[in-house]
Each structure stands twice: as C-alpha cells, then as structure tokens.
Amino acid sequence: MNSMQYYSPNTINEYRKIYSGIADKSILIFSGGTDLMVGRHELSQDAVIIDISGIAELKGIVKKGDKIHIGSCTTLNELLCSHKIQNDIPILIKAIKTMASEQIRNRATIGGNIGNASPAGDTITPLVVLETKIEIFSPESNEVRTIPIKTLFSGPSATTLEKGEIIIKIIIPLRKDEDIFCYFRKIGQRNAMTITKASLSAIAKCSDTKIEWIKLASGSVSPVVKRMSKTEEFIKGKKLTPVVINEAKEIIAKEISPITDIRSTKAFRVLITKNLLKDCLSALIKR
Amino acid sequence: MNIDLTVNGKPVSVEAEPLDRLLDILRDKLGLTGTKEGCGEGECGACTVFMNNKLVNSCLVPAMHLHNSNIVTIDGMRDFDFFKLISKAYEENGAVQCGFCTPGFVMTTINLLRNSSGKSLGDEEIKEAFAGNICRCTGYDKIIKAVRQLLTMNIRVPERFYE
Numbered sequence: 445m446n447s448m449q450y451y452s453p454n455t456i457n458e459y460r461k462i463y464s465g466i467a468d469k470s471i472l473i474f475s476g477g478t479d480l481m482v483g484r485h486e487l488s489q490d491a492v493i494i495d496i497s498g499i500a501e502l503k504g505i506v507k508k509g510d511k512i513h514i515g516s517c518t519t520l521n522e523l524l525c526s527h528k529i530q531n532d533i534p535i536l537i538k539a540i541k542t543m544a545s546e547q548i549r550n551r552a553t554i555g556g557n558i559g560n561a562s563p564a565g566d567t568i569t570p571l572v573v574l575e576t577k578i579e580i581f582s583p584e585s586n587e588v589r590t591i592p593i594k595t596l597f598s599g600p601s602a603t604t605l606e607k608g609e610i611i612i613k614i615i616i617p618l619r620k621d622e623d624i625f626c627y628f629r630k631i632g633q634r635n636a637m638t639i640t641k642a643s644l645s646a647i648a649k650c651s652d653t654k655i656e657w658i659k660l661a662s663g664s665v666s667p668v669v670k671r672m673s674k675t676e677e678f679i680k681g682k683k684l685t686p687v688v689i690n691e692a693k694e695i696i697a698k699e700i701s702p703i704t705d706i707r708s709t710k711a712f713r714v715l716i717t718k719n720l721l722k723d724c725l726s727a728l729i730k731r
Numbered sequence: 732m733n734i735d736l737t738v739n740g741k742p743v744s745v746e747a748e749p750l751d752r753l754l755d756i757l758r759d760k761l762g763l764t765g766t767k768e769g770c771g772e773g774e775c776g777a778c779t780v781f782m783n784n785k786l787v788n789s790c791l792v793p794a795m796h797l798h799n800s801n802i803v804t805i806d807g808m809r810d811f812d813f814f815k816l817i818s819k820a821y822e823e824n825g826a827v828q829c830g831f832c833t834p835g836f837v838m839t840t841i842n843l844l845r846n847s848s849g850k851s852l853g854d855e856e857i858k859e860a861f862a863g864n865i866c867r868c869t870g871y872d873k874i875i876k877a878v879r880q881l882l883t884m885n886i887r888v889p890e891r892f893y894e
Contacts, residue, residue, distance in 0.1 A: 450732070450749040450795055474793075481791045482772045484750045493749055495795055521785075545863020546842065548773050550785040551792070636862035637774055 448487075452495040456581055456612065459496065463583035463608050466492050473610055475517050476551040478544070479560055502555070502612055505529060514614040516555025520567075521546070523554060532618050535570040535626035535645060542566060542630055545637055555611045558596070561603045564664040564707075568593070569645035570628055571614065572661040572669050579613035582606060590615070597668035622649055625731060627724045630663065631716050633707070640664045641708035644720035648728055653683050655728070660721070665700040665713050672699050675721070689725050693718040736797045738763070739807025740893030747794035754778045754789040756797070757804055765805040765834050769865070776864035779835040780804045784891050786842045788863070803892045805834035813844065813886050817877075820884075824877035828868035835864050840878055845888035852882060 449466075453459040463471070472491045474480055480487070496502060502517035505526050512532060514523070523529050524540050543566045544552060557567045558578065576593045584606070591604075593614075598604050605611070627646040632638030643663035649656040658679050660672040675696040682688050702713035735744050738761060745760050754771075757763045757780070769777030771790050778789040781803040789804075808814045817840055820826070827833050843852075843860045852860075857878055858871075866874060 448749055452795065474795075477793055477796070478773055478788075478791050481750070481752065481793060484793075487750070493795070495749075497796065541859075544773075545776065546839070546860065547776060547779055547786050547788045547863040548791070550782075550787050636858070637865075 448489060449492040450495065451492070452498050454498055454500065456499060456501055459494065459499065459581075459610070460583040460586055462494060467584070467608065471608065473559075475556045476519065476553045478548050478552040479556065496610060497553070507532070507618075510618050512616045512618060514554060514616070516558075516611045516613060517553045518555075520544070520549040520552050520554065520557070524549065533570075533574070533616060535574070535628050535647060536567065536616075538626070538628040539566045539570045539630075539645070542628075542638075554614060558593070558614070559603065559605070559611050561597050561599075561601050561668070563600055563666060563669055564640040564643075565669070566630060566640060566643065566663065568597075568669045569643055569661040569663040571616070572671060573645045573647050573659040574616050575659075576617075577615040578611055579615060580605065580609050581612045583608045583610075588612065594670060599667050619647075624649060625728055627727060629720055629723060631720070639707060642702070642713045642716045642720065644717065644724055646724050650728065650731070655679050655682060655684065658728075660696070660724075662696070662700055662717055662720075664707075665702040665717050667701070672696050674699050679725075684725050684729050689722055692725065693721055696721050732795065734794055734797050735799065737801045737893065739803055745794075747797075749793060749795035751794040752790050753780070753782070753787075753792035753794070753797060753802065756794060757789060757802070763804050763806045767831055767834055769831065769835075773863075774865065775832070776835040776839065776861075777832050779838040779864070781838065781842075781892060784894075786839060786863075801892075801894060805837060807893065808837070808841065811892075813841065813888050816884065816886055817841065817844075817881060820877040820881045821874075824873050824880065826870060826873040826877040828866075828870045832864060832866045832868075836861070836866065836874055839864050840881065841888055843878065844881060844886050845890065847882065848885075848887070854879070857882075 451462045470491045472493045474495045475497045502515040504515045506513045520540050557565050577590050579590050625648045630640040630643035645661045648658035702710045704710045757766050767777040769775035773788040773791045780789045
C-alpha cells in the first residue's frame with residue numbers, strides 16, 4: 445500500500461482548517477474504521493484520510509433538558525454501558541446488544557453506523573422512531589445545521605451530506621413522562637455477529653385497551669430506513685384484535701419495498717416483516 | 732509514519748502506513764505470532780487483543796490509531812496467574828481442537844472473567860460474550876464448559892494490564 449496522506453484533527457475547528465487546505469481532493473472521513481478497514485484495499489490511493497476519532501467534542505453522552513445529545517464518535521459499547529441510555533433510551537440498548545461483537549462495539553461509532561447509511565444499519569431504525577435529529581458541521585460555511593434523521597438518507601449507502609460535511613451530534617428527544625412500550629427485533633442468518641435480513645423498531649403508547657399512537661420503522665426492506673406511516677395510522681386508536689393485527693400485517697407488507705440480494709429474498713423479507721409486526725403487537729397486548 | 736506504543740508492557744517504535752493493520756504490525760514487525768489472522772474482516776475474533784484495556788479485533792485497528800496506545804496480546808498473557816488457570820481449564824475440558832481460534836477465545840475469556848467478577852452468568856450471557864469469536868472445529872460446548880468452570884473459580888483479573 446502506498447503512503448496515504450493522513451490528518452488527525454483534535455478539534456472541529458482544526459478539521460475545518462485541514463479541510464480548507466485540501467478541499468479539492470477526495471476525502472475519506474475515518475472514525476472507528478470497523479467498516480473502512482475491511483475495504484481498505486479498495487480505497488482510492490489519492491484520497492486524503494481525515495481521522496475524526498480524536499476530536500473530543502465528538503465524544504460523550506450528555507442530557508440537556510428533555511434531550512440526549514450523543515457525540516458522533518461515541519462507540520457502541522460506550523452507549524451500551526451508559527446509564528443515561530439504559531434508563532432513558534432502552535430501545536437503543538436493545539438494538540446495540542444485537543450488533544456485532546464486544547470487539548467491534550469497542551471500536552465502531554454511532555456516527556459511523558448512521559453515516560454508512562446502510563438500510564440494515566441497526567442503530568438507524570430505533571433512531572428513526574425516536575424522531576432523532578442529526579447535527580451536521582459544514583467546513584465550507586463553518587456552520588452547523590440540524591436535520592431530522594429520516595432526511596439524511598438518499599439511498600442505500602448514500603446520504604444528503606455535502607462534501608466535507610460531518611455528522612457531529614445525534615440528538616434524541618426524551619419522553620420521560622409517559623409509559624412507553626418499545627420493541628426492537630432483527631432477523632439474520634444467525635444470532636451472533638449477523639447482518640439484518642429484516643428488522644422492526646417500534647415505540648407505542650397505550651391507554652386502556654387501545655393504542656394511542658405507535659411509531660414503526662423497518663430495516664433492510666427499503667432503499668432507506670423509513671417510518672411505516674400507513675401502518676401506524678391504521679393501528680392508531682384501535683384495539684388490537686386478531687383481525688386488526690392481520691390487516692396491519694397486510695398494510696406493512698405494501699409499505700416496504702424489499703429486494704432479493706446476497707442476504708435474503710424479497711418474499712422472505714416480506715414474510716418476516718409481517719411476522720415481526722405480529723410479534724411486536726402481540727408483545728404490546730401482553731403488556 | 733512513526734508510531735510509539737507499548738506492546739505487552741514494552742515500549743516499541745514502529746514505522747507503518749496509516750492504514751496498516753495492528754495485526755500485521757504484531758505478527759510481521761514484532762514477531763508476536765500468537766495472534767492469528769482468520770477472516771481479516773472482524774468476524775472471527777482469532778486476532779483479538781486488548782487495546783487500552785479494551786477487547787478489539789487487531790485486523791480492524793489502523794496504525795494511525797496506535798500512537799501512545801497500550802496493546803496486550805496473547806503472548807503477553809502467559810506470565811499472569813489467571814492465564815495458567817484458563818489454560819488448565821481449556822485443557823481439562825477439551826476446549827482446544829485445531830487451536831487456531833484459541834488465542835482469540837482466551838482473550839475474550841480474560842475479558843469476561845475481568846468484567847464478571849462476583850456475578851453469576853447464564854449460558855446465554857456467556858454465549859453473547861463470545862459473539863465475536865468463531866471456532867470452525869465447532870468445539871463451542873467444550874469452550875463454554877471451560878468458561879463456566881472458570882467463572883466459578885473467583886479468578887482475579889486486573890482492570891489494567893502492564894500499567
């Protein structure tokens with residue numbers, strides 16, 4: 445491997461300065477590297493690496509009012525061990541527990557999982573139902589913009605980030621006053637170290653026997669992770685009878701657009717998405 | 732780039748490219764061949780080492796992240812008392828077959844013993860801890876048996892190694 449040019453800024457401001465010196469070149473933003481290292485031989489030798497993992501401002505978990513702010517370079521294991529996340533965002537813990545291994549969770553970052561923009565990214569479906577916002581820094585304008593996470597993705601492995609823009613913060617609103625049901629389940633080839641064939645994240649609020657509201661997001665069954673809004677709308681205000689559950693399964697099947705690929709088939713993905721919804725709603729009834 | 736780091740308690744200095752793998756630095760530059768390359772993609776765990784006291788896949792750690800880091804490999808574990816107990820339990824339970832995955836499994840065992848002191852773990856929790864280690868002789872039952880035995884022995888593993 446030839447010598448690649450490499451920078452490791454310690455602050456966002458240093459990042460901006462480095463970027464302005466090399467803005468004409470192809471840039472590779474590097475953090476935990478658990479994906480990039482696997483494909484390192486395919487990386488362009490002309491690319492300049494900017495390793496943002498040493499930027500202290502991009503690390504840590506802070507509660508600010510009714511929101512949790514997570515630095516984009518926070519590792520998955522730091523999130524898993526955080527009492528704030530355990531207490532306030534249990535759905536994220538459920539998802540991260542199923543991700544990769546201890547070894548990888550010690551390196552992989554939440555910003556990397558989001559920025560990779562994989563439809564199978566397992567932090568993404570919980571963050572989408574939680575109506576998370578993403579803070580993005582632009583070195584060109586030297587400004588920070590905040591967008592809803594669902595508008596970050598433009599296709600599989602594609603984002604709406606402009607050149608040089610980096611994800612700096614993940615902002616999750618808290619719903620501490622309510623008794624919220626949360627659900628995350630993914631189906632893969634095996635239980636350990638598996639990439640999602642299909643997954644479902646849900647949060648919901650019930651009153652008596654009815655569903656007051658439910659927010660659903662399916663993973664790995666559309667070009668981008670998105671809310672299952674027609675299914676949500678259908679379930680809202682209803683009592684979960686077997687008839688309602690069956691109808692909801694048919695609606696979610698029409699909302700997704702899975703493909704057949706190396707990991708699964710279209711038909712299987714439709715089937716397990718329907719079954720995941722049934723599993724989720726059954727858990728909601730038992731509650 | 733020149734990198735100064737500590738490996739198994741000894742300060743070393745190596746010349747490497749930013750994206751060179753820690754695994755290759757350990758094996759080719761430092762001759763520490765106890766750490767194995769299985770898949771090279773972070774799936775199998777044969778290359779598992781401790782970096783700053785945290786379990787990592789050395790095939791996924793780039794040289795540019797190593798400056799001032801503290802790396803401990805399987806070769807650096809031999810002199811610790813807990814290692815002898817782990818080695819004995821693996822032997823007694825037949826947990827080693829071809830042996831290629833063993834260095835990685837032992838590193839994860841050390842991490843589990845360190846993190847679970849005083850807790851009693853179920854088989855599911857033990858299996859979850861080994862999510863990142865693959866044994867292709869499929870000797871999992873015997874490995875789990877050895878680990879279960881070790882967990883009952885109240886073994887003291889320090890929070891930090893060589894610090």
